[in-house]
Amino acid sequence: MKEKGEAVSDFVKSKSISQQRQYLPIYSIRDELLQMKQAIAVHITSPPGDILIFLTDQDEIDATCYALAQRMEQLTSSTKKGVSKLSILPIYSQLPAD
Secondary structure, rough: OOOOOHHHHHHOOOOOOOOOOOOOOOHHHHHHHHHHHHHHHHHOOOOOOOOOOOOHHHHHHHHHHHHHHHHHHHHHOOOOOOOOOOOOOOOOOOOOOO
């Protein structure tokens, strides 16, 4: 039985070149940190409004909400000028209705 590469090379009368592939995850903790930093910067420097951060799953959403709340708490306690309150509202498909 011929391998796929050999069958193709016979059909098109050309040389087959094998190639190794490696798939790496594109997820990076730096992505979440960057999104969190950007949200805080927008919150502090912009007029009141909504900020949306799109994440992929419930664990990621919960972790980011927790980290964002902790960081905002640190900012409000360490900053002399007032930082307005940030309401953090997680939304995901398995969120209970109540």
